[in-house]
Amino acid sequence: MQIAMFSTLILLGIVLLVSLYIITKTLKERLIPNPHLPPGSLGWPLIGETLNYLGTCLAGRPDWFLRDRMEKHDPQVFKTSLFGETVAVFCGPAGNKFLFSNENKLVNLWWPRSVKKLLKSSLVNVAGDEAKRIRRILLTFLDPDALKRYIERMDLVTQHHISTLWEGKEELKLHPTINLYTFELSCRLFASIDDPTHISKLAHHFDIFLKGVIHFPIYVPGTPFYRASKAADAIKEELRLIARRRREALDKKMESHRKDLLSHLLVTTDASGKLLSESEIVDNMLMLLFASHDTTTSAMTCVMKYLAELPEVYEMVLREQLDIAKSKEAGELLKWEDIQRMRYSCNVVSEVLRMIPPIRGTFRKALVDFTYAGYKIPKGWKLYWSPDSTTKDPAYFPNPEEFDPSRYEGAGPAPYTFVPFGGGGRVCIGNEYSRPQILVFMHNIVKRFKWDLLIPDEKVTYDPMPAPSHGLPIRIQQHQSTA
Template sequence: MDALLSCLLLLVILAASLFLVSRAKKHYTGSGSSKLPPGTTGWPLVGESMKFVMLGPEKYISGRMKDCSPDVFRTSLLGETMAVFCGPAGNKFLFSNDNKLVTSWLPLSIKKALVFPDFVDNSVKDIAALKHNFMHEILKPEALRHYIPIMDSMARQHIEADWSPRKEIKVLPLSKKYTFDLACRLFLNIEDLEDIKRLSDPFSRVISGLFSVPIDFPGTAYSGAIKGGKMVRDELLSIIRRRAKQLSENKDMVATDLLSRMLLAMDQENDKLMNEMEISNNVIGLLVASYDTTSISLTMVLNFLAQLPHIYQEVMEEQMEIAKAKGPGELLNWEDIEKMKYSWNVVREALRLTPPAQGSFREAKTDFTYAGFTIPKGWKTFWTVHTTHKNPQYFPEPEKFDPSRFEGSGPAPYTFVPFGGGPRMCPGKEYARLEILVFLHNVVTKFKMEKTIPNEKIVFHSSPTPVHGVPVRLHLHEK
């Protein structure tokens, strides 16, 4: 019903567009004195968003690179004129000029779903800005070392409760449950299942509709995202205020989680409510990443292991060596993670083939020139993994799963970019690495997995999503 309603609304928009404009601008532009990048504006109002969704990002991007330019092309996505930068040179240019020629940008539709209305018109930098660099501090490797035993303990509990009692499971929903539970524990110090559920249920609505057609009409996925976002923000404010009260009443309380540390450092001279909103905005960003990109990454790694026995065997042997060196009940530590070299190469190859994030947006701060074309001030830019990750020039036999690509010096610079690059590189990269490897260790040392749908279709929403959630049969290792 949601899909039908969304399609009907799109038809209304298209009809109105055709009434206002006699024909769509389908011809390619780029010649003349303006020297704008070649490309197409697509349909009025809708632009090329529908083609992007219908073809899928990988096919859409490769087609435009072929028809327009392998360096940079012009399009219209999310209601914005946009320049898509291609290849390692394009990636390097945008990463190197962050906060110089370009600045962070998010579509208005996404901000409306995620942040408080007071912040919708603010820049991404202002929304995510905290006076103290808590995000990078709590997510840097030195800090994360202390969380490895917690990750390991929670992974064991999760597998014991949700995997071991069953002969068959679906990897995707269980991965989402684990990654979200872990994020609540580490970032908010929340362990109660009911408290987590009050956040996770509306969060699923946000993620489901975040990248849908941005029409806030009852029954649409985007309307669900808007409602879910408000529920999440209300619940977070309640959590923040309860925690602030606990901290004020117990001055000796040790702040180990992100939320408590931010609250202790709040500037009392500023408006308290605005500080609470700023904290909530930052926590939401972390939870979105934990719920979607990290869980998809973990799912796709396990998907490849289940369908490639020879890869699984090598990973299992590496992980079993680590397990044999541990005492009874002894939890993983940093030194154990550093031994998982082949396993990490497997993870990286999974991220190359099925990257959880498609890329990132920027906004031009001034007019500038790239590859002979002018990018006007105010234009949006987009870099995407799909210009390099499966390019045979950088990755021979690109569809082949080959972890050896990451041995030695690995891929050429700016060709493997699942976490972005430059000053805006994903601060959660190391967190994701540890979370995936810890969970991977606990799965392969206990089970062998067998896919029940060998050629399961992968569709693209905000991330690559297995249609059936990767159902697998579990076979316990013989002792």
Template sequence: MELLFLFLFLFLFITIMIILYLRLVFSGKDQLPLGRTGFPIVGETLEFMSMGRKGTPERFFKERMAMYSHKVFKTSLLAEKTVVFCGASGNKFLFSNENKLVTSWWPRSVEKIFPSSTYTSTSEESLKMRNLLPRFLKPDALQKYVATMDVVTRSHLDTHWNGHKKVIVFPLAKKYTFTLACRLFLSVDNPTEIARFSDPFHLLVAGILSVPINFPGTKFNKAINATKTIRKEMIRIIRQRTVDIAAGIAIPGHDFLTHMLITTDENGQFMKEMDIADKIIAMLIGGHDTTSATITFILKYLAELPRVYDKVLQEVEELAMEKKGGDLLNWEDLKKMKYCWNVVNEVLRMAPPVQGTFREALTDFTYAGFSIPKGWKLYWNANTTHKNPKYFSEPEKFEPSRFEGKGPIPFTYVPFGGGPRMCPGKEYARLAILVFMYNIVRRFKWEKVILDEKIVVDPMPMMANGLPILLYPHYRMNE
């Protein structure tokens, strides 16, 4: 009798489980992705940010992918109902459906800091920017700037690195990338002029993706005030450049600012000063903080991995031997730095400066059997592939050889995004980083001061103490 009851119990239990499973599978087409939206308004934003500050941003995604789905799950970030697309298939879907099913979206904090963009949508402003950039940032246009990059890099190292036993990398890397961006985008190379808005610029970058609470003392409030200061300085530069163009002093196309001042839209209208200022600021952000973060992590890994440093040094010394005395680097030189670029790619895999970006659903659609409502925000994050052993074996191991030959599977390596919205500054970043690597490795070897320095993500990865290092110069008889 007991066996009969046990059999009936097991039969009913298994039947119920099968029914529930089938209901879950076949009802997926009409339901939202699984997940939780957390507390009202705040959602899961605090947990998302907390895991980043602990140096483990991938945990937020790994835990939910394991709990709900390895393809897609719902959450709430930055006070928005959000669906997170995971893995290579999620990246491919979003990148392939740009301006079809999805469009770019920026948090409200960005619109508050850049109020001129509120006259049009952020997606329209993004499209305008992307139409302006290609002629200035395409590879053949950038070739002529390699020598200038080399000059700026040598000067920076002479001033801020040579003669110092100990330096803190991240603030110096920011100084370098900001100086370089000012030189190439604005033709501004006066240290006093650059310093006038470098400090407020750092406050802007720190607050642009912070919690949008506009109270005195908050990062967001500081970013708004900093933007006002930077705009005033930018307007001054724009007006002076306008005078120089009229006088024939400034050469059309010489830099990005001049290019914007002489370019009209589809209606033959020139851009307004405030719009130009905001777009230049956006360019400085894109060409500055992400690149400086990458440079910092390059020095971190080269300090930790002598075998990698030695191979980088060998490659740049072989390149240096082909050049005469004080010859500056050129485009062809950088094309030969193949191992160095593999190292950069592995750094970008391990610590992508842009962790991910948002999209917005233009219409209702289905993905992976789930309904995605129009207006919901969509998010992809590089860590769902970069740190996934399905795509990269031993993902926590630093191995530049991953990028030899054909490299990673498509849509798994996405530090620059993908599709129509692939970062237009990718080639600029490549040149700036390789020029810096060539010069820094030829001059110094270094070691970390804090061996177990923590990594934090807020909103991009950075070393908790800025990566202090001890410098050991290479002494060469012929230099």
């Protein structure tokens, strides 16, 4: 009992000291304004403007946070305080280009402490040559050339999902159903996990993990971060056991090299001939589940939402997908060439990503002092970009609230204005994986079903990814012919 009380007092003391440091730092920044720094407000001590930021996310309009401050302070860059950090928010295509083009020069990728603690030795927590090393290994599995080999398997998993969870149903909740599908597909492609019970167990942990991955890093029972930490530990332990069994089987020649991500990470070496450690493999597997699953779930759900709301768009997608289906032999699976023919459907996906970006943005850290837009950006400051600073700007997207897939025909949007997955050397590693996955899903769904929203105008909120507040319940009607 005394030891427990002593440990609690030490913990409270550390929290108090850290709190006093942050309060002193933020008060100094508030009481002694520097005209050379970007304009803006740091909000309240400790919490800054985090609650305002989260409030606009829960309202389904995170772009309001940026738009308000761009108009009030400066449309190019402003300062704020988020998650206990002083942050310079870079806006517009010039801001996007600057951050994406200066990776490892003036800036490095940075994430809030919660992400760093949960994803440890993964790609999101390394920089420079180490980041290039891990990214190179991962991309040999996730680049377009590699993904060509997985289209048929994506098609098979999608058809199984539909026959299991859609066929014979009159109504279902779309978001949790797609959430299970994308997680199942990732489990199958990344680690050859095929047991539905095992997948369901991991999915439960993963949902808890997602709720606290970007949150105040308070490791106290009951907090989102504490629950996320426990869930991450459970997922990592499962992945660690699978990796050890797989490595042992490979070492003893008990099985050949499987064509999944886990086996790829176990046997692929870097330029120096070095293998990834067990911790690197497990942490990067968790990161890729995070990068490939939740953003894709969000995008798919929102695609389905817009196809229900816009019958003329649905009809054009249906026509394109039926033309592809008619060109196939009975039972023949989709191939990479079929994905390339889905031009209008791909434009629809792009417009959905513009209207409801799957990510709110990411952070960088200033490596040195530098000047941007006439303002000094101090070394160590955190920097933030968001697709919302351009995607709803009528200067780049006329009538931005109107759904218009034709925006992506010809030359498409201006450079650095349409960046739903970021850009440069730190573009989202799941970007190439997500598009064919969404298109394979669209192909199989629209040629079989039409659907109506049971809650018209259902609000989409961000927590942390965009999701319908009631799960997007729909009524399903099966086509008479799915040829």
